[in-house]
Amino acid sequence: MRILGIETSCDETSVAVLEDGGTILSNLISSQVDLHSRFGGVVPEVAARAHIEALDPLLEDALEQAGTDFGGLDAVAATLGPGLVGALLVGLTAGKAIALATDKPFIGVNHLEGHIYANFLEHGPPEPPYISLIVSGGHTMLVHMKARHDYEVLGQTLDDAAGEAFDKVARFLDLGFPGGPALDRLAREGDPNAIRFPRAMEASDDFDFSLSGLKTAVMRFVKKERSQGREPDPADLAASFQEAVVDVQVSKTVRAALEREVGTILLGGGVVANTRLRGRIREAGEREGLRVLFPSLALCTDNAAMIACAGYYRLEVGERTSLDTEADPGLPL
Numbered sequence: 001m002r003i004l005g006i007e008t009s010c011d012e013t014s015v016a017v018l019e020d021g022g023t024i025l026s027n028l029i030s031s032q033v034d035l036h037s038r039f040g041g042v043v044p045e046v047a048a049r050a051h052i053e054a055l056d057p058l059l060e061d062a063l064e065q066a067g068t069d070f071g072g073l074d075a076v077a078a079t080l081g082p083g084l085v086g087a088l089l090v091g092l093t094a095g096k097a098i099a100l101a102t103d104k105p106f107i108g109v110n111h112l113e114g115h116i117y118a119n120f121l122e123h124g125p126p127e128p129p130y131i132s133l134i135v136s137g138g139h140t141m142l143v144h145m146k147a148r149h150d151y152e153v154l155g156q157t158l159d160d161a162a163g164e165a166f167d168k169v170a171r172f173l174d175l176g177f178p179g180g181p182a183l184d185r186l187a188r189e190g191d192p193n194a195i196r197f198p199r200a201m202e203a204s205d206d207f208d209f210s211l212s213g214l215k216t217a218v219m220r221f222v223k224k225e226r227s228q229g230r231e232p233d234p235a236d237l238a239a240s241f242q243e244a245v246v247d248v249q250v251s252k253t254v255r256a257a258l259e260r261e262v263g264t265i266l267l268g269g270g271v272v273a274n275t276r277l278r279g280r281i282r283e284a285g286e287r288e289g290l291r292v293l294f295p296s297l298a299l300c301t302d303n304a305a306m307i308a309c310a311g312y313y314r315l316e317v318g319e320r321t322s323l324d325t326e327a328d329p330g331l332p333l
């Protein structure tokens, strides 16, 4: 089965062609980073317009690279939500129009489910149950997946998302936008134990997260040092901030797996590209006898192959999405 995937939930336009749920024939991404960087963040109206401009040529290229055309597709999958409504509308409307014109089944995909299913592209479908940590620019969420499409949200952030915290601290350190990858690189030269930032909610017996206090703690620390005539080392700041984020994420994810007696952990979302998080969760998994899977770097951040893959597993169980279905910026998992 050959599925066309379309993803436009935030600031990447992406189109993919996926065969039989696991073979990526094409997965093209047009990033809008340069457009938004001068504003220091994603501007929704600018994102929607850029998706409109990028989508048509990207569709053509993705089909050509996959050696197919609209007639060679068996189904169409597009992101339904969550995301920026204007951005979502562009890809969703295109997907529905292609499905209608080619008379092929349409499936609307939850973006968060896409991040989880990115793991299926490279590791094959692991046997449920799983504990899944989704950490992206908009979400920080710990989920117990008892079966393929049966989710229990165990906890989430009470304030900032993990990627948002990385981006805000990176902006404070003048690392540009989006700052997550730059902060990750800088942290490699720093000492993660140089400054002991608070690990908010690490010891709480729920599975929620809180990240806005950490960002404030970093800013307060820098102010205090400067007031005493010292300039903190940016690499130590980056490494110590990152360590505080990663400590809480790793310990809560592992605790969820042990408490729920689940042997497999799946990570998803842009922040999973973080070197320290990947290393630390892998170590913790080995120590506790848990299987830990995460996507390769290119499939951690937003892409349409993961949307086509999540769509494949929905279509496989007979699901279809009506063409009347509208974009849902707050779509829950």
Ligand code: KG4
Pocket (backbone or CB within 6 Å): 010, 135, 136, 137, 138, 139, 162, 163, 164, 166, 167, 178, 179, 180, 181, 184, 269, 270, 271, 272, 273, 274, 275, 300, 301, 302
């Ligand atoms: O999943 P994603 O591509 O988009 C959303 O669905 O939000 O995630 C983007 C987020 C951004 O906040 C970006 O700074 C962060 O992922 N990110 C990282 C790294 N690479 C991307 N954060 C920390 N370390 C990284 N290496």
Ligand code: ZN
Pocket (backbone or CB within 6 Å): 111, 115, 136, 137, 269, 270, 301, 302
């Ligand atoms: Zn995402």
